[in-house]
Amino acid sequence: MTMGGDSPILELRNIIKSFGSLVAVNHVSFSLDRGRLVTFLGPSGCGKTTLLRVVSGFAEPDEGEVILDGQNVTRKPPNARDTAMVFQNYALFPHMTVAQNIGFGMKIRKKSREEIDSEVKRLLALVKMEGLGERRPHELSGGQQQRVALARALSLHPKILLLDEPLSNLDANLRINMREEIRRLQRRLGLTIIFVTHDQEEAMSISDLLVVMDQGVVKQIGSPTGIYEKPADEFVANFIGHINFFSGEIVSFSGEEMNLQIAQGGLRVKRPSFPVSPNDKVKLVVRPESIHLVDAGKEEGRVENMIEGRIEVAMYIGSIIRYTIRCGEQIIYVDRSDPEHAGIFQEGSRVGLILKKEIHMFKI
């Protein structure tokens, strides 16, 4: 067994998996360093769960290789892999107590009774379930069942912990608590975790690394901030957070900056990292919170990168206020934080929208 510190714990090489004519996972390659929490994120049916099942061994890929800690485990059954899965419905054994559930894997491995007992005790404490070992799964709340499932998965010290939409059956508050707890546990124990979810907020808040998937294909791999600020394409941009798009055409360059023409007027922005030339069409991606709003009547003279609009809806959401603004043909969303302090524009009022100079864009 190689215990190389730097080599990735998991490598997926060109994985293809199809069900009949449906290609669930299409040429996916990806590597994961130990001690990280990676999230497979995407809409339902994007192939994220199938990819997880390829890693765990429940689905055998049609093509490609799964390398776990330097070993090729592609053809190994789940019970011969050092991975542990927490199922969406927890899959606790209803005919066993909590303690028996947690101790099941160790029992299969013929560990001594004392060893199992003490390990179960430790794991129960780890997930804050002390004293509930003799309960049956149906006597537990959803959150408690989740903790038991987690403890059971941890009992075999897996190289990778696989969590399949683990929080989707919990109610909103509990979901946030649990995800924080999973993150804390992961940091404390240095666990390597693959987390599958369709909830982008959950994914953003918990992960070191995001793998955004759509229709069996990996769209983008990156850190939460990287993906949020610089989505690779329209799908990713749309899927992660709220977003405004502007279609534009490059007019001219001047040094590090360039002039763009969009439907609502001219913009002067920083040149993108990819090569561009005049007349190229680009799509600008602007997050609602990165647009500055000013009272259209108050601003005298020409302000750079300002477009005009009229507020159609002002929706107060507590921490922010979200404006729906009509700018010509287009609807633009703008979020303003701290509305109490910043003041609220009335619906119907005319405003100026000021865009930053640094705008993420991609060619179309």
Next chain:
Amino acid sequence: MEKSFFQTLAKDTQFLLRNPGLLITTSIAVILLLFFIVFPIGAVLVKSFTVTFPFVTVSSLNNVSNKADSETMVTQKILASLKSIQGVTLLEATTEEKRSVIIVTFQKNWDDLKCLNDVKRALDRNKGDLSQVVEKISITLGRKTVNSLDTYIDFFSKKYYNRALRNSLTLAVTSTIIIVFISFIFAYLSLNGPPLVSAPLRIVGLLPLVAPPFIFSLSLILIGGKQGVITKAIHSQYHIYGWPGVILAQIITFLPLGYLMIENVLRSLDPNLDEAASDMGASPLDILFRITIPLAAPGILKAALLVFICSIADFGNPMLIGGGISFLSTDAYLLWTSENNLEMAAVFCMFLVIPSMIVFVVHEYILKGKMYTTIGGKPQQAEKRKISSKIFYPMLGFATPVSLLIVVCFGMIFLGAFTKILMINNTFTLEHFETPNGIRSLLSSLKFALGAAAIAPIIGVTLSYILVRKRIPLKKVIESIALLGFAVPGTVMGVGYILFFNNPPLKLTGTFIIMILNEAFRNLSVGLEAGVSKLHQLDVAIEEAAIDMGASTFQTFTRIVLPLISSALIAGFIYTFMVGMIAVSAVIFLISPGNYLASIYILNVAEEGFLGMACAISTMLIGVVLVCLGALKMLSRYTKIAVFARGY
């Protein structure tokens, strides 16, 4: 605060009395249940605790002058002449001046006519002596029924009675264990095996459903009986009659029941549990023994209990292939037909009822709700995994011979039907089909099954509506009674009907209608249970909406509820029809000349050795059942009503 039982009872009764419509419907239902289920079973219970003594009263008008003469010249002489009669237990004499009355009491259950004739003959022998002093002599027969435990004492003290109980229990336990084992294998393979194995197993596992329950005895006799194909081929003295035959026949007969139930249980298990165990390092064998079997255990036990009830109540197989071994159900019949000993038959019935009741109570009250269901969330669609060869081949090793036997059994029936004498004269013939009585019995069977199928689901479904939706007192008791008809072995219901419907004004024995009613009330439970589960799925708000629009309870039931739960009615209809076509055990007691049913006719001709004819009628019976099922399936496609909702 928890209301006491009596408070609830009082409240419910008050409610019932305020609703005349409900009161009338409920009363009718309860009266029907009492008359056609409770009282007949009660009659068996009462009969088992009684003993009947026939007695003959001899009274003479004496031509003497005083009492002393009467005593010496008549009474003593008559007494002397009667002493030597066989079976007399008591002679009581009273003498008056001109009269002598002698009551001759015989042993219990002594044949009435024999008593009468013996007394007459004895008196005739002394005619010469008596004729001078006796003016007139009259002899009358009577029966004295007393409450007594004697029949039970007889049962336990005489080996040829109580061995029937031992044999029946041994048979039921043995068959149940084997059937559950094989059913599990069939269910497991048909769910997890490769398609090439699972598809045929599913068909073979259900095949025996379309055949009369004893048809496999018939084919086993054709194969291994004294003149059987194999017996002849190897010139063996060995034949299959007796234990091996009955057990083998029961395995095939009741396999579909066990298979259907266990398959249902296995199918409902959450596949994620298997995966979780596999993920924790469990091997396929670990999963089978630590996860699948423990999880399925309550369901398997349920299946075992039902198979047990069916096995102990089975009539046709022990009758045909039992080779004279005593079993409770068949001996109860023989006690009635050959000895007219209904008291002992009733005791036999009680010993049939007791195990069935225990099983029924365990099934209804202890196991109910003990099933393991998925906890939280929907199970992930699991990819079907390849079955481990360590499980597959051993299981296949058991499933293959059983499957082959089932197929061969069916084949033998057809071969037997179309050959002169199978293996002796294998020429093709249709002569076995030329049986006017057989065809007449088929028509009777059709009438009988359709009649029962028309009645049972209507009562069952109506009852389910009252029980689920209405407030009536003693719900649980009423439901249990309705299910009792199914739980109590057919032999018991048969004897019960003979006892209860044999006296005016309810003298219905010998009529066709009593056979139909018997069959209908024995099958209430299917319509009832289908109705209950359907109603639980149906939102009460739909009915409330109808009432809100001004519909009465009756209109709501007929216009809203019935159309919505029609599948329960149809399920009840199909089930009752199929069971009716192949019914044996209860109706055999109620059969009367001219009302022969095909299934019983087959049994009779088979017993008399006309195996070819038995095969031919069986073939026709299977044909009729299949044609009717096909017609129903067409009907369901045409009307879009889910006819085959219950897996038929």
